[in-house]
Amino acid sequence: MLYQLQWLDLVMVIAVIPMLMYQYLLVRPDVKKMLRIPDVIIFALILLITVSFAKDTVSYREYVKVLSAFLLYFMGRLYYDRIIECDDALSLASYCIVYLNFLHRIAVFGFGIFGVKNANGDFYFYDTDMAFAIILAFVFIAMFAKKSVFKVVTVCLVCPYMIFFSDADIQKIIFIFVVAVLALYFVDVALRKRGLAALGLAGLFLASGTMIVMAYLPLVDIHSWTYGWLVYQARILDYGNMKTRYRDWAEVINTNWPSKLSEYLFGMGMDTTLPLKSLYLKIIFSIGLVGLILSVLLIILIFNAALGTRDKKSFYIVVSLALMTLLSGVTVNSMEIPQMSWFVMLFAGMVVSSEKRDAKFYFVSH
Numbered sequence: 001m002l003y004q005l006q007w008l009d010l011v012m013v014i015a016v017i018p019m020l021m022y023q024y025l026l027v028r029p030d031v032k033k034m035l036r037i038p039d040v041i042i043f044a045l046i047l048l049i050t051v052s053f054a055k056d057t058v059s060y061r062e063y064v065k066v067l068s069a070f071l072l073y074f075m076g077r078l079y080y081d082r083i084i085e086c087d088d089a090l091s092l093a094s095y096c097i098v099y100l101n102f103l104h105r106i107a108v109f110g111f112g113i114f115g116v117k118n119a120n121g122d123f124y125f126y127d128t129d130m131a132f133a134i135i136l137a138f139v140f141i142a143m144f145a146k147k148s149v150f151k152v153v154t155v156c157l158v159c160p161y162m163i164f165f166s167d168a169d170i171q172k173i174i175f176i177f178v179v180a181v182l183a184l185y186f187v188d189v190a191l192r193k194r195g196l197a198a199l200g201l202a203g204l205f206l207a208s209g210t211m212i213v214m215a216y217l218p219l220v221d222i223h224s225w226t227y228g229w230l231v232y233q234a235r236i237l238d239y240g241n242m243k244t245r246y247r248d249w250a251e252v253i254n255t256n257w258p259s260k261l262s263e264y265l266f267g268m269g270m271d272t273t274l275p276l277k278s279l280y281l282k283i284i285f286s287i288g289l290v291g292l293i294l295s296v297l298l299i300i301l302i303f304n305a306a307l308g309t310r311d312k313k314s315f316y317i318v319v320s321l322a323l324m325t326l327l328s329g330v331t332v333n334s335m336e337i338p339q340m341s342w343f344v345m346l347f348a349g350m351v352v353s354s355e356k357r358d359a360k361f362y363f364v365s366h
Contacts, residue, residue: 036352070345216330278331299326
């Protein structure tokens with residue numbers, strides 16, 4: 001909510017570094033034994049991004065924000081034991097985010113709150129940013145907050161209202177996906193239907209992947225049926241917003257797209273002239289096909305680690321946060337936005353640390 005104070009991003013990044021050093025000195029982990037394949041991939045991505053940044057140092061803010069997300073991954077790796085004790089802090093902070101924005105909207109729109117189509121971001125810059133924060137808060141409240149009538153009202157009424165009465169089309173879709181993930185958590189844990197939950201998750205990822213592909217197909221043919229279906233018929237994505245993005249994406253592709261094999265493999269640089277509001281196009285442009293392959297492999301390994309943990313709550317949180325980040329990446333570069341990247345990378349680091357501990361527990365207990 002304090003997006004105006006951009007120096008806070010830098011302060012938080014700087015604060016993470018001594019915290020990592022302190023925890024390392026405190027626990028003195030055996031780095032060789034602790035090192036996992038996802039860690040190696042993270043280091044490789046850091047190297048690729050650094051080389052890309054060195055080609056045009058204009059994009060230093062984006063560079064710092066992406067590296068800050070990787071720092072949070074290592075926070076999750078080293079601070080696993082402490083973070084799992086922060087349930088109350090996460091739920092309290094989430095309640096604050098939801099109700100500060102909700103009360104602000106009441107103050108601005110009064111009795112017209114149910115006629116809101118564009119909330120002007122409430123305390124955020126855009127409605128998309130606000131809706132993402134509310135979904136994030138929704139996940140933490142649903143998973144961590146103590147059972148109460150207040151919790152039910154918040155997750156069933158206030159959060160959906162804040163998201164659907166706004167100009168945040170992509171976040172409305174994401175919210176539906178996240179609700180489905182939490183419903184599958186209930187099916188898995190409460191009903192003990194693990195197979196059904198796994199099938200549901202597979203369906204969700206298939207649907208999200210299909211939606212991502214369909215969103216980019218108009219770049220091949222702007223008049224394709226997918227564009228018409230997405231914008232005109234299904235009314236999923238706002239016509240004006242997407243038309244602007246397609247135009248900007250096409251301009252970047254036509255004027256600055258890779259032309260050499262090395263550029264296709266390792267990227268051209270972080271400066272795309274026009275803001276490239278797409279996680280996927282920015283990955284290809286900045287770190288090439290090699291970076292894209294490493295990113296996909298990292299996602300697969302993190303999900304595999306999440307499956308290997310006994311803590312199903314952490315697994316479903318990682319799934320929810322990953323879907324939020326990946327689907328948001330359709331219309332923005334979510335890795336360059338701290339609130340979209342920090343938590344998913346933090347919990348990714350946590351499940352990678354948790355997987356090895358749980359494996360040890362399994363062998364000892366059996």
